[in-house]
Amino acid sequence: MKLHEYQAKQILARAGIPIPDGRLATSPEEAEAAAKAISAPVAVKAQVHAGGRGKAGGIKVAKSPAEARTAAGAILGMDIKGLRVEKVYVERAADVASELYLGITLDRDRRRPVVMLSTVGGMDIEEVAASRPEAIARGWPSPLLGLLPFEARALVFAAGVAPAQREAVADIARRLYRVYGETDATLVEINPLFVEKDGSVLAGDAKLDIDDNALFRLPELAKLKEVSADEEAEEKARALGFSYVQLDGDVGIIGNGAGLVMATLDAVQRAGGRAANFLDVGGGAKEAVVKAALEIVLSNSRVRSVLINIFGGITRGDEVAKGILDVIEAHPPRVPLVVRLSGTEAQAGRRLLEKAPLESRATMDDAAAEAVRLAKEPARA
Amino acid sequence: MSVLLGKDTRVIVQGLGREGRFHAERMKEYGTKVVGGTKPGAGGTKIDGIPMFDTVAQAVDATGANASIVFVPAPAAMDALLEAIDAQIDLVIAITEGIPIADMLKVAAVLETAATTLVGPNGPGAITPGQSKIGIMPAENFSPGGVGFVSRSGTLTYEIADLLTRAGLGQSTCIGVGGDPVVGLPTPDAVRLLNEDPETEAIVIVGEIGGAAEERAAEYMRAEGKKPAVAFIAGRSAPPGKRMGHAGAIVSGNQGTAESKVRAFAEAGIPVANAPSEIPGLVKKALRR
Numbered sequence: 099m100k101l102h103e104y105q106a107k108q109i110l111a112r113a114g115i116p117i118p119d120g121r122l123a124t125s126p127e128e129a130e131a132a133a134k135a136i137s138a139p140v141a142v143k144a145q146v147h148a149g150g151r152g153k154a155g156g157i158k159v160a161k162s163p164a165e166a167r168t169a170a171g172a173i174l175g176m177d178i179k180g181l182r183v184e185k186v187y188v189e190r191a192a193d194v195a196s197e198l199y200l201g202i203t204l205d206r207d208r209r210r211p212v213v214m215l216s217t218v219g220g221m222d223i224e225e226v227a228a229s230r231p232e233a234i235a236r237g238w239p240s241p242l243l244g245l246l247p248f249e250a251r252a253l254v255f256a257a258g259v260a261p262a263q264r265e266a267v268a269d270i271a272r273r274l275y276r277v278y279g280e281t282d283a284t285l286v287e288i289n290p291l292f293v294e295k296d297g298s299v300l301a302g303d304a305k306l307d308i309d310d311n312a313l314f315r316l317p318e319l320a321k322l323k324e325v326s327a328d329e330e331a332e333e334k335a336r337a338l339g340f341s342y343v344q345l346d347g348d349v350g351i352i353g354n355g356a357g358l359v360m361a362t363l364d365a366v367q368r369a370g371g372r373a374a375n376f377l378d379v380g381g382g383a384k385e386a387v388v389k390a391a392l393e394i395v396l397s398n399s400r401v402r403s404v405l406i407n408i409f410g411g412i413t414r415g416d417e418v419a420k421g422i423l424d425v426i427e428a429h430p431p432r433v434p435l436v437v438r439l440s441g442t443e444a445q446a447g448r449r450l451l452e453k454a455p456l457e458s459r460a461t462m463d464d465a466a467a468e469a470v471r472l473a474k475e476p477a478r479a
Numbered sequence: 480m481s482v483l484l485g486k487d488t489r490v491i492v493q494g495l496g497r498e499g500r501f502h503a504e505r506m507k508e509y510g511t512k513v514v515g516g517t518k519p520g521a522g523g524t525k526i527d528g529i530p531m532f533d534t535v536a537q538a539v540d541a542t543g544a545n546a547s548i549v550f551v552p553a554p555a556a557m558d559a560l561l562e563a564i565d566a567q568i569d570l571v572i573a574i575t576e577g578i579p580i581a582d583m584l585k586v587a588a589v590l591e592t593a594a595t596t597l598v599g600p601n602g603p604g605a606i607t608p609g610q611s612k613i614g615i616m617p618a619e620n621f622s623p624g625g626v627g628f629v630s631r632s633g634t635l636t637y638e639i640a641d642l643l644t645r646a647g648l649g650q651s652t653c654i655g656v657g658g659d660p661v662v663g664l665p666t667p668d669a670v671r672l673l674n675e676d677p678e679t680e681a682i683v684i685v686g687e688i689g690g691a692a693e694e695r696a697a698e699y700m701r702a703e704g705k706k707p708a709v710a711f712i713a714g715r716s717a718p719p720g721k722r723m724g725h726a727g728a729i730v731s732g733n734q735g736t737a738e739s740k741v742r743a744f745a746e747a748g749i750p751v752a753n754a755p756s757e758i759p760g761l762v763k764k765a766l767r768r
Binding site: 343 | 553554577578579580581584585587588589616617619620630631632633634635636637638641658660661665685687688689690691692695711713714715716717718721722723724725726727728732733753754755756
């Protein structure tokens with residue numbers, strides 16, 4: 099789950115990390131009032147869950163409240179990577195002397211958090227990592243102890259932070275680590291971390307991604323979850339215990355188990371087609387499950403055929419077949435179905451499907467080829 | 480025994496709820512020695528004939544258990560894993576899905592100085608066919624033999640085990656390492672166990688997008704490999720930035736791509752199957768060399 103910059107900054111401020119004075123606005127009038135209250139040049143920043151806001155024109159500097167109003171008028175309603183801007187954050191424009199980068203994320207290889215600090219701020223850190231890896235200082239604190247003072251100092255020295263800012267930056271790093279731990283963050287990033295001309299250090303931007311699996315113990319943060327239009331089907335699926343990801347092809351996919359579904363998408367691609375989605379129904383595949391899964395997949399109007407690939411493990415293949423038959427009898431689908439059953443009692447299941455209005459195939463490769471072929475056929479009357 | 484578990488492994492079940500009871504029964508049917516269960520307050524009773532204990536330490540003392548399978552729901556799973564590690568159980572297998580990453584980082588940090596091997600979480604468990612199954616996999620698809628098998632996936636593991644079994648290629652031990660970004664026994668470590676196991680003749684490595692575990696496994700086999708290996712990577716068609724079901728299956732930026740993994744295996748001289756159906760043929764070819 100992603101937070102907006104203004105939400106993340108409130109959390110940083112509560113942890114004692116300096117941020118510029120700022121206010122949220124949902125109309126040009128509110129933006130003007132915010133700029134008046136701040137009584138200094140401001141930055142008007144789109145609040146959307148997308149990177150590259152600046153390049154998309156979603157950040158503008160305004161020297162007066164009237165300019166802030168105009169800027170907000172231009173940004174509100176703007177489309178950034180398919181997301182409509184509903185609110186802007188108006189904050190004092192910093193008097194920038196230099197920019198740093200500070201971020202904490204998971205190092206999967208080391209199975210530890212990694213704290214990254216660089217004097218190359220304001221850029222995409224992945225680009226910096228690729229072009230100038232030596233410009234990023236890294237530390238791997240123990241998740242049991244947190245970022246210790248000596249580790250924070252070591253980072254500041256390794257990154258080459260100017261002497262006047264060392265103490266402030268080390269302090270911010272330790273506070274940011276506490277935010278990382280307390281919010282179950284998968285990523286927390288201050289980029290840029292501004293050094294102002296008077297020597298003060300403060301967060302220019304803030305990014306905070308939360309581990310969805312930890313929301314059960316973060317009730318206040320869970321309330322901040324926003325579901326955009328194109329995530330609605332994914333949320334609906336999640337409520338049913340499914341895992342659904344919309345893709346851009348036309349072969350709908352239903353399977354059980356993440357790895358098997360991924361392998362099914364790959365088989366469709368090898369057969370010359372493109373999958374419309376990823377859908378893992380999880381354990382079992384009883385009638386209600388098949389029905390709900392079909393509804394979600396067919397809610398995508400681009401779907402021209404559906405491939406159901408179920409491994410009958412603990413759930414037997416003949417029971418899965420009965421579930422599929424019951425569903426298509428009661429609710430005939432608008433596109434052709436291809437079913438591939440494997441595992442326990444798969445042959446019995448395939449026999450049950452022989453007379454059904456669907457294509458049954460014994461292997462994943464054959465089923466994928468058939469589903470791709472059907473998706474390319476002219477639409478049925 | 481092959482690796483991790485064999486006919487003498489004695490297992491307790493942590494979390495005998497609906498799922499735990501169902502799978503404990505299947506494990507007993509398979510011949511796994513299920514010697515106890517834990518549930519605070521249920522000590523001294525029996526569930527489905529399984530003697531219950533209040534704590535893991537009591538269960539270990541009373542039964543001599545050297546393995547545990549954990550079905551405890553995600554919010555309490557870290558505590559269950561740490562309790563099992565504290566009781567110095569050799570092998571802990573975590574089935575639970577959805578454990579917060581921060582919790583698994585703490586568990587991984589404790590494991591650094593512990594004697595326990597943790598397999599999972601968010602995996603199907605492990606099986607030494609014909610001897611012991613500690614997990615939720617359907618046993619029919621597995622058969623005893625010489626192919627060691629490591630996988631990040633559940634059903635895809637069953638599918639490939641089924642293909643191997645039908646091709647007459649039995650398995651030494653199959654290890655489902657789990658689909659989370661942080662797991663107890665990452666793919667390279669599981670591959671090392673099988674590489675050093677005298678009963679394993681060839682290794683099948685089933686990976687997926689996300690992370691760099693497959694690259695590390697390939698590097699290890701390139702340097703230390705004593706036997707042939709065959710790989711498969713799921714998610715080659717997945718777009719970047721999308722989490723494909725498993726919490727760990729995501730390409731972030733240029734990290735974790737299928738191309739990088741396929742290249743790493745190729746550089747290590749390990750053939751990569753384009754589809755699961757190609758795996759048995761590649762294993763046979765590798766074994767004939």
